[in-house]
Amino acid sequence: xVTTLGICAPGAMGSAIGACAVATGHRVVWASQGxxxxxxxxxxxxxxxxxxxxxALLETSDVVLSVCPPHAAVDVAAEIxxxxxxxxxxxANAISPATMGRVQRxxxxxxxxxxxxxxxxxxxxxxxxxxxxxxxAGAERFAALFADAPLHIVDLxxxxxxxxxxxMAYAAWSKGSAGLLFAVRAYASHAGVEDALLDxxxxxxxxxxxxxxxxxxxxxxxxxxxxxxxxxIAATLDDASLPDxxxxxxxxxxxxxxxxxxxxxxAIEDVVADLLDPxxxx
Amino acid sequence: xVTTLGICAPGAMGSAIGACAVATGHRVVWASQGxxxxxxxxxxxxxxxxxxxxxALLETSDVVLSVCPPHAAVDVAAEIxxxxxxxxxxxANAISPATMGRVQRxxxxxxxxxxxxxxxxxxxxxxxxxxxxxxxAGAERFAALFADAPLHIVDLxxxxxxxxxxxMAYAAWSKGSAGLLFAVRAYASHAGVEDALLDxxxxxxxxxxxxxxxxxxxxxxxxxxxxxxxxxIAATLDDASLPDxxxxxxxxxxxxxxxxxxxxxxAIEDVVADLLDPxxxx
Numbered sequence: 001x002v003t004t005l006g007i008c009a010p011g012a013m014g015s016a017i018g019a020c021a022v023a024t025g026h027r028v029v030w031a032s033q034g035x036x037x038x039x040x041x042x043x044x045x046x047x048x049x050x051x052x053x054x055x056a057l058l059e060t061s062d063v064v065l066s067v068c069p070p071h072a073a074v075d076v077a078a079e080i081x082x083x084x085x086x087x088x089x090x091x092a093n094a095i096s097p098a099t100m101g102r103v104q105r106x107x108x109x110x111x112x113x114x115x116x117x118x119x120x121x122x123x124x125x126x127x128x129x130x131x132x133x134x135x136x137a138g139a140e141r142f143a144a145l146f147a148d149a150p151l152h153i154v155d156l157x158x159x160x161x162x163x164x165x166x167x168m169a170y171a172a173w174s175k176g177s178a179g180l181l182f183a184v185r186a187y188a189s190h191a192g193v194e195d196a197l198l199d200x201x202x203x204x205x206x207x208x209x210x211x212x213x214x215x216x217x218x219x220x221x222x223x224x225x226x227x228x229x230x231x232x233i234a235a236t237l238d239d240a241s242l243p244d245x246x247x248x249x250x251x252x253x254x255x256x257x258x259x260x261x262x263x264x265x266x267a268i269e270d271v272v273a274d275l276l277d278p279x280x281x282x
Numbered sequence: 283x284v285t286t287l288g289i290c291a292p293g294a295m296g297s298a299i300g301a302c303a304v305a306t307g308h309r310v311v312w313a314s315q316g317x318x319x320x321x322x323x324x325x326x327x328x329x330x331x332x333x334x335x336x337x338a339l340l341e342t343s344d345v346v347l348s349v350c351p352p353h354a355a356v357d358v359a360a361e362i363x364x365x366x367x368x369x370x371x372x373x374a375n376a377i378s379p380a381t382m383g384r385v386q387r388x389x390x391x392x393x394x395x396x397x398x399x400x401x402x403x404x405x406x407x408x409x410x411x412x413x414x415x416x417x418x419a420g421a422e423r424f425a426a427l428f429a430d431a432p433l434h435i436v437d438l439x440x441x442x443x444x445x446x447x448x449x450m451a452y453a454a455w456s457k458g459s460a461g462l463l464f465a466v467r468a469y470a471s472h473a474g475v476e477d478a479l480l481d482x483x484x485x486x487x488x489x490x491x492x493x494x495x496x497x498x499x500x501x502x503x504x505x506x507x508x509x510x511x512x513x514x515i516a517a518t519l520d521d522a523s524l525p526d527x528x529x530x531x532x533x534x535x536x537x538x539x540x541x542x543x544x545x546x547x548x549a550i551e552d553v554v555a556d557l558l559d560p561x562x563x564x
Contacts, residue, residue, distance in 0.1 A: 165473035172466045180528050182452045190522045191447035240472045241536040246462050249527030
């Protein structure tokens, strides 16, 4: 039975998942070393126990959860392997099957076993809108941690990397189409046909104006970490001999929006302005 | 006043537009030279008068309408110019502002003036779902042809190429997102997670499964001519310094579906099969 769950580098998602396990009576530990004050405050509020550094976290955890920005997934696996951790790691990152394979091999080199996982939905905060997909041996053991939590555990009863593949397919539409929509709005503005486009959408695609606004607000603050996710999806489609251009383009769109990290939800007009006059701060 | 409308190379769209003008009491002419028996039969049914060849068409027309597959737009303009036609040409093709500029210069070399136009919606057949957008001098004159027809004329009261730009923006989403959706379905099938994706869509994106089916049926038979339209849109976005990859990818998706030209509406499963195992007939 799992008694202690360790969460590597919890962001908004990891911390909320930790809170779910705390609420169902488990001990959840994390390592505050090198993390921001905001992260510390959030982890405290979520009832996570700070054990200091990664070595201490690995020593006390029955199961470790890795949920981080996609570009950091392999590095996190390498840090865990460097400690010789021989337990179970749930990798819930938005990464391609190929990257999942690299994570698996990296962790195996340190002695760990891996459960392929992925997440769809917002950080689980009581509304039961978040699914955590699991593929592979060990899934049931992890699922028991969240039996009564506002986090719906879906055991795919499939071999890895089914959970990563599902996430790639899901986000390929949900985020890829958001990037496309932003590019369309930016072009219409550039060409001076925005009012005419919104009039035509009102007639024939009545959800798109509202969708532009809603997705601008949602995507803006997260765009910085969606860049790597789009590149993971592009690589995933290319590995399947499908066109990878949708998601390279979406990566470029989100890259131009990186300045909204940590800021308030932008309006579609702010998104359009960034796409047409990209920031040059790096 | 316009009394005779000439329609260059009428396909399903051009023939239906011609029928609208016939219904409002105008003479509509076309040239059957080199066209298929199906086209001849459709034009006869729509009340279009066959004048034989392009030269005769240009001689008798007050206004000429060009509506053809996007890849043929400049060639059609060149044929008209080669006849020294000095009247008005309405170019309603789905082409980029840059291609519209080439059409305009080509026609001007023969003496013609051009009205920038574009079409959104299906061939107008009595349901009033189709809009024809016009930009530039001469728009009102053409609009009078369709005063009572099931074709909604929208004068953008803007300089060219506003109508072409609007079409690019509109189709960038409507067709670009269809291409993305097909690629996502193909990947999910390839990776063996199609059932899991459809389950998750049922929970959180309940319109997408039905949309896949509907857009597969709609796009399949037209995909062969959407390839060039997607390339026009890619060039349009690139000219605006926006990412062009979405529509290069969509062009590749529709290229793989070209075998459905003239066939029955395919199921999404047929579309997926073509994307994963592209035809190699050319």
